[in-house]
Amino acid sequence: MTVEFGSVIVGLSMATAANREGPAQGPSAVLAPPKDDLLELARAAALGQENAARTLMTAVAGGMLRSVRKVLGAHHPDVDDAMQDAVIAFVSALREFRGDCHVAHFANRVAVFTAMAVRRRSQTRARFTDLGASLAEQEDLHGASPLAGALAKRRRELVRALLDDLSEPIAEAVALHFLLGYSVEEIAAASSVPVNTVWSRLRLGKQRLRKALTDERFAEELGGLQ
């Protein structure tokens, strides 16, 4: 998808969304984060400085919005509500933020957590109000072939359904690793838990994912699509 060189606000946010870690540091480098430009802003915002909060949000909002959309679905009706909840939760949590991870990672983690909570509420609401409405995403193939696009869409639905089913800590680890592409160390830093805890959570999450993606029903659907 080509985006014209338009508004700076979207440009700033899109760059944040696309560039989580910056360029490679060298062939042998691990995923080492560069200096966090946003840490000073986060500290100033935590002191109640509104303009610092605005600047900080300008930098992280795009990544947060993408994170919410990945968890909920790009066209889910609650994306905006979830994002507003996430913004409030993120800013409110800054005073307790110790800088153990990148500010952007922390912001995206808040967004993921908030979106998962919203998703669970939506599912519950739909069940009890008997709307019967599917919250499935709209077709958005991004240029893929119809079959590949349909398979990708189905896998996304399965992954999201699994996130609803898993316990919150495991769902969070799975979402940060698979949807946002964070490493084990980055998840540990963002979640303030030991690396071994993240390993355990991901191990369980991967088992459930593997099962969901190789489930016989999915295979039957694949057969129907081919």
Place this chain on the structure above:
Amino acid sequence: MKSSECGGELMLRQRRGACSATELEAARRHLASCDSCRMLQLIGADFEDEGLLEPQDDERIRRYVELSAVTARGAYGRAPVIPRLGRLPRWALQLAAAVALLGAGAAGAQWWSGLRTPAVTVATTPVRWSAPKAAAPAVRAPIPAEQAAPRLASPSAALDGSATAAVSGPSQAPRFVVPESASLLFAKANDARRAGDTAAAAVLYRQLQASFPSSAESRLSHVSLGRLLLDSGSPVTALQQFDRYSSAPGGELRLEALYGRAKALVALGRAVEEQRAWQQLLKEFPASVYAERARKRLGELR
């Protein structure tokens, strides 16, 4: 290594465009033997384009930016100070407090429309963040006249930064008010840009860079000013701004800076450098929103 113990570091580096050619080959071989990484790659690809930002998100993000300011003020701002009123009965003190709060609330009500009341608790263990306090709507005070962006006699000169800025009015000396903070200057510059006052925005960005050269806002402003200069037909100085941002490693806006650099070189007709710029963008961000455009342009340049 068991597949369940594979953290997928190579796959994640590949996803971020951080792999050398050797590592890419190693990643390809690794995929053949690690079902955990195959799953990581498959799901990553499925979600990569999900929820890409679009130009119409600009307005949405503006609202989130304002919401963050309200939240910061409400969560961390100082409580209103009620002057001592002597030995008044309790009911009188309570009435005075209510009147003070109502005054602030009425002034902010119109601005508050369109924004949601801060939500109830989102956090549960183990996140450990507390419920956002109910924030009083914050009224954004108008910038006092003496702090307003100075109006300049020569917009193009101001944009290039090559001439001393002359202020219209009785005094010919530049009237740049000493800024309160880098973030305030940055906010003022952004306000001026959004209002279409590109000359004032350019001056404020440069003032920010001169006054707070090592601040985060100053670094961000290189991209903002670069884009503004490019859109205003000053590709040479735009290129300088993008290069200043890119001269330091990393950065949240590195992609934007690389893209701006490439566009500036297009405008300058420097085809060889332009080609290298697009190649660098693709090398560092192979899956970015500008990747397709970069590949198309490289095809045209061959």
